[in-house]
Amino acid sequence: MPEVTMENGDGDVPEIVVERTLALIKPDAVHRAEEIEEIVLESGFTILQKRRIHLTPEQTSDFYAEHYGKMFFPSLVAYMSSGPIIAMVLARENAIGYWRELAGPTNSFKARETHPDSLRALYGTDDQRNAVHGSDGVTSAEREIRFMFPDSIVEPIPAGMVARDYLARAVNPTLLKGLTELCKQKPEDPCMWLADWLLSNNPNKPQVADRYAVQEPM
Structure with missing residues (x-):
């Protein structure tokens, strides 16, 4: 997914990078979705697309295919397919990094110690039921957006x-x-x-x- 830079008046120094990223509100936090979305918007993100979906175990396995074979994979699949989730395509400058920062550390216990204002600290339960998911890079963001929004056209945002x-x-x-x-x-x-x-x-x-x-x- 290409990055889009906005340049200064001289056309030399990039000022901001506009990106898209995928954000998921996981089953344990769906009932707090409105609160989380409000924080998302207040943090400068634009919600480009949103859908509520209940993944099957097979779909969940495909989404988390990179973790196949790891010890936590079966419990991850069971958890993420246990109820509805909210999928969102977010956009803003450096969206991938900012979203991961807002989400906080993967383990909710650690998040409460080191990043008490993060979403996982506020809404997560443990290292797996941690409220939200975020793409970890440009390539995974593109793949995950296409997975959750098959009709989405992932193109540069004009800037x-x-x-x-x-x-x-x-x-x-x-x-x-x-x-x-x-x-x-x-x-x-x-x-x-x-x-x-x-x-x-x-x-x-x-x-x-x-x-x-x-x-x-x-």
Whole structure:
């Protein structure tokens, strides 16, 4: 999964790296999902995709295939397939590292000693029922996102000049028209009015001709 850098005005020094990572809320913490998601958002992440899923033992074995043969593998599979989980694709600068830092040490007991504000310290129970999972690198993030979201297209997130050029070309002209019309109309609910206007005036919306003729065969 390629990283996307935003450059400074000189175009030389990267300022931030925008990444995607997979985050799981495990069965033992699903009942606290809303609290965890609130912490995620407050920590600067954007939740790009989210789904609730109950994995079968076979699916869980495939997801954790790298741990196959290890002593804890059977209990890990049994635990992760014991109930629903929440899968999320998160994005922000250096998302993989920041998410793992927010999650804390794998063992919840250690997390409470060394990282008391981490998610595993707050919501985990032990070294296996530790509330959350996070991808450990770019390659695993790409694989895990595709596993949990098969239809997901893992592409670079536009940033820097690429994002600014796209906005200037494809977004700003239409948005400016909508905001101008909004000022003229002064609706009671400006947000809903603008949303409806943008839906109706989307330049990429397929257009169907009002007038057409159907020629019957002779």
